[in-house]
Amino acid sequence: MLIIHKYGGTSLADSTRIKEVAKRIKKESQKGDDLVIVVSAPSGMTNQLLEQASEICTTPSLREVDMMLTTGEQLSASLLSLALQDIGVDAISFNSFQINMKTTNTYGSAKLREIKSDRIFTEIAKKKVVVITGFQGINEHNDFTTLGRGGSDTTAVAIGVCLNADMVEIFTDVDGFHTADPRLVKNAIQVPYLSHSEALEMASLGAKIMHDRSVALAMKYGINLHVRNSYNDNKGTIIGEAKMEEIKLNGVAHSNKNALINIMGQNISSATIGKIFTRIKDLNINISNISKTQDADNYQQISMLLESDENIERFIKYKDEIIQNKDNEINAIEINQDVAKVSVVGFAVRTSGVFAQIWQELTSNNIDILMVSTSDLSISSVVKLADMEKAVQILHKKFFETANSI
Amino acid sequence: MLIIHKYGGTSLADSTRIKEVAKRIKKESQKGDDLVIVVSAPSGMTNQLLEQASEICTTPSLREVDMMLTTGEQLSASLLSLALQDIGVDAISFNSFQINMKTTNTYGSAKLREIKSDRIFTEIAKKKVVVITGFQGINEHNDFTTLGRGGSDTTAVAIGVCLNADMVEIFTDVDGFHTADPRLVKNAIQVPYLSHSEALEMASLGAKIMHDRSVALAMKYGINLHVRNSYNDNKGTIIGEAKMEEIKLNGVAHSNKNALINIMGQNISSATIGKIFTRIKDLNINISNISKTQDADNYQQISMLLESDENIERFIKYKDEIIQNKDNEINAIEINQDVAKVSVVGFAVRTSGVFAQIWQELTSNNIDILMVSTSDLSISSVVKLADMEKAVQILHKKFFETANSI
Numbered sequence: 101m102l103i104i105h106k107y108g109g110t111s112l113a114d115s116t117r118i119k120e121v122a123k124r125i126k127k128e129s130q131k132g133d134d135l136v137i138v139v140s141a142p143s144g145m146t147n148q149l150l151e152q153a154s155e156i157c158t159t160p161s162l163r164e165v166d167m168m169l170t171t172g173e174q175l176s177a178s179l180l181s182l183a184l185q186d187i188g189v190d191a192i193s194f195n196s197f198q199i200n201m202k203t204t205n206t207y208g209s210a211k212l213r214e215i216k217s218d219r220i221f222t223e224i225a226k227k228k229v230v231v232i233t234g235f236q237g238i239n240e241h242n243d244f245t246t247l248g249r250g251g252s253d254t255t256a257v258a259i260g261v262c263l264n265a266d267m268v269e270i271f272t273d274v275d276g277f278h279t280a281d282p283r284l285v286k287n288a289i290q291v292p293y294l295s296h297s298e299a300l301e302m303a304s305l306g307a308k309i310m311h312d313r314s315v316a317l318a319m320k321y322g323i324n325l326h327v328r329n330s331y332n333d334n335k336g337t338i339i340g341e342a343k344m345e346e347i348k349l350n351g352v353a354h355s356n357k358n359a360l361i362n363i364m365g366q367n368i369s370s371a372t373i374g375k376i377f378t379r380i381k382d383l384n385i386n387i388s389n390i391s392k393t394q395d396a397d398n399y400q401q402i403s404m405l406l407e408s409d410e411n412i413e414r415f416i417k418y419k420d421e422i423i424q425n426k427d428n429e430i431n432a433i434e435i436n437q438d439v440a441k442v443s444v445v446g447f448a449v450r451t452s453g454v455f456a457q458i459w460q461e462l463t464s465n466n467i468d469i470l471m472v473s474t475s476d477l478s479i480s481s482v483v484k485l486a487d488m489e490k491a492v493q494i495l496h497k498k499f500f501e502t503a504n505s506i
Numbered sequence: 507m508l509i510i511h512k513y514g515g516t517s518l519a520d521s522t523r524i525k526e527v528a529k530r531i532k533k534e535s536q537k538g539d540d541l542v543i544v545v546s547a548p549s550g551m552t553n554q555l556l557e558q559a560s561e562i563c564t565t566p567s568l569r570e571v572d573m574m575l576t577t578g579e580q581l582s583a584s585l586l587s588l589a590l591q592d593i594g595v596d597a598i599s600f601n602s603f604q605i606n607m608k609t610t611n612t613y614g615s616a617k618l619r620e621i622k623s624d625r626i627f628t629e630i631a632k633k634k635v636v637v638i639t640g641f642q643g644i645n646e647h648n649d650f651t652t653l654g655r656g657g658s659d660t661t662a663v664a665i666g667v668c669l670n671a672d673m674v675e676i677f678t679d680v681d682g683f684h685t686a687d688p689r690l691v692k693n694a695i696q697v698p699y700l701s702h703s704e705a706l707e708m709a710s711l712g713a714k715i716m717h718d719r720s721v722a723l724a725m726k727y728g729i730n731l732h733v734r735n736s737y738n739d740n741k742g743t744i745i746g747e748a749k750m751e752e753i754k755l756n757g758v759a760h761s762n763k764n765a766l767i768n769i770m771g772q773n774i775s776s777a778t779i780g781k782i783f784t785r786i787k788d789l790n791i792n793i794s795n796i797s798k799t800q801d802a803d804n805y806q807q808i809s810m811l812l813e814s815d816e817n818i819e820r821f822i823k824y825k826d827e828i829i830q831n832k833d834n835e836i837n838a839i840e841i842n843q844d845v846a847k848v849s850v851v852g853f854a855v856r857t858s859g860v861f862a863q864i865w866q867e868l869t870s871n872n873i874d875i876l877m878v879s880t881s882d883l884s885i886s887s888v889v890k891l892a893d894m895e896k897a898v899q900i901l902h903k904k905f906f907e908t909a910n911s912i
Contacts, residue, residue, distance in 0.1 A: 164584045
């Protein structure tokens with residue numbers, strides 16, 4: 101079998117950790133599988149480099165920042181190869197140039213396009229463990245690019261696709277996915293299996309185990325993932341094809357980097373609303389939920405949920421623009437950053453009654469539901485940030501810890 | 507004009523120094539010249555990386571060590587580009603892949619073969635300052651190599667050759683060449699001009715201003731060098747064509763990483779001596795001087811001077827091999843590491859009387875001359891290490907500080 105391993109920065113933070121990872125790889129390689137390892141930069145190095153760049157330059161060019169940052173994974177890759185060689189495992193490291201890991205041109209957030217696999221296969225045929233730099237690539241100018249958030253996971257999946265690997269194992273510092281964040285819910289149950297779409301829904305709704313981008317790539321190409329803890333031998337979570345007809349709930353996800361925006365006014369015209377949304381799109385602000393209400397007097401309220409600091413920051417700038425525009429029929433814009441999204445995830449949310457139970461559980465515990473959104477695979481409630489932890493615990497108890505659980 | 511600058515690790519050690527270098531480059535670029543900058547790794551980084559490698563691996567593979575070390579220059583190149591951009595100088599960094607800086611295959615001590623200059627010229631044409639990683643290249647497998655000692659100076663000269671530059675400026679932490687090391691001789695005079703062969707002689711006899719390898723490359727291709735202090739605007743030393751018929755002395759060089767080897771025996775056969783020298787060659791031990799004496803009783807002594815720790819270390823191992831070999835006619839082998847070589851350099855050494863004066867000065871000051879060697883451009887005396895400083899001072903005084911100086 102051909103297996104891809106991916107190790108994150110904390111697993112490669114210092115010589116001791118690197119040696120531990122090497123030992124694990126040796127154990128796995130002794131099973132007779134061919135192994136390709138994808139590595140992140142040592143934990144802390146990226147921030148340290150960015151700090152030095154900011155000492156040197158007030159608005160660093162993204163090209164040079166990527167040139168600088170890509171040294172991190174190259175360092176990890178060479179050190180891990182050395183650690184493997186030291187314990188008798190023949191290993192060779194490659195950076196993105198050496199395997200022609202081509203990306204789009206955008207520095208800082210490039211997308212992978214193509215990987216040349218011949219050299220990897222040549223070395224695998226020599227029974228070598230191949231160690232590859234994650235998070236990076238080269239664009240059409242032969243300049244280094246970085247892939248942005250979730251970059252190394254994405255590299256691992258892409259390598260898995262290109263090499264037609266049997267499994268991509270993502271080593272992290274937790275035992276895979278749980279029915280809720282174990283730091284919030286002490287009875288959280290480890291989830292042994294998720295379909296790609298369930299994992300994607302969990303990841304995009306806040307489960308920080310894997311970045312949704314890499315799960316989406318694995319889903320697109322039907323690559324099986326195995327999310328495991330690099331500190332132990334627990335089973336972790338396998339992510340693969342959906343099991344036909346299996347109706348269940350997978351977990352409670354939460355995310356706390358949100359802002360709830362309310363735009364209010366009397367008689368806001370469709371044209372004005374249209375202009376606002378066009379501008380929001382042009383400003384690259386992503387809206388995750390949206391709802392609109394109006395009362396008998398035609399007093400309207402448009403509510404939007406924004407996720408991530410970048411979106412919120414961009415909207416805060418845009419707010420002034422709307423307010424200063426005298427032609428608008430907008431009376432007020434509220435930005436509430438003290439909100440969180442708590443989501444129940446799984447195919448079973450489509451069965452009747454789940455939303456009613458969520459509503460009942462939260463409101464009977466004095467938790468206001470500020471906004472609701474649903475998808476085929478999840479029901480998300482926006483609550484006050486102060487209520488988040490309690491809401492996760494209540495919903496986990498209801499759906500995963502009682503006899504009534506689905 | 508097209509000018510190459512080379513900055514060493516101490517000039518790029520931290521953000522403050524990098525900004526200083528950027529300011530100097532800006533000033534130079536405002537004169538209207540095209541500039542290409544070659545950089546070393548930040549001072550200290552190479553040792554730090556090697557230390558981590560040795561924590562991880564007892565006998566690190568040279569390929570992976572080079573993969574690791576080349577991150578250093580890439581970091582310097584990107585940070586210097588950022589510093590230049592910050593003060594309004596358009597700059598772009600390249601590593602050895604991006605300009606196809608091809609070398610031989612030997613990791614750790616590769617030799618430059620070819621540099622692809624189109625992309626450099628394209629960026630120069632856009633009026634950008636191009637910053638290039640020194641010390642590194644890629645071999646025929648597309649693997650990173652490093653050039654070993656004097657690597658970044660050599661890169662700078664090679665880039666100068668490939669781009670047909672008007673001048674290669676080597677920025678270091680001293681004001682170029684002096685008639686002696688100013689740390690030993692307070693009256694040492696700064697030398698404004700040296701021919702390539704004079705500079706090569708000074709460098710190979712111990713003046714640590716530049717590595718002799720890069721001077722030899724500049725001589726071969728007739729490239730003018732300018733050795734300058736990166737901390738000030740002093741004139742430094744220009745190294746160029748020999749000035750016809752100019753007969754002078756250039757300075758007193760010294761080196762203290764030497765060992766004097768004496769091999770002694772009665773009736774040593776030519777075959778045995780032949781075997782010893784073949785073995786020395788095979789063991790990659792470089793001999794810098796050699797002399798042989800024998801007395802009326804056919805008691806023979808072969809004396810050799812070794813330079814550099816590597817040569818000495820290899821010879822110490824080889825000593826046991828000779829001694830253990832019962833067939834040898836060798837009685838004893840002495841290895842004396844407490845010796846130094848003090849050299850008077852310049853075309854004028856060929857004029858009669860210079861050696862006589864050296865002999866007179868040293869012996870009348872109770873300094874034993876253990877061995878002498880001469881070339882067209884220098885006369886070197888091997889003395890006790892304890893006498894080195896005094897010998898340099900005496901010879902400098904004689905030839906450069908008195909009315910009798912040549």
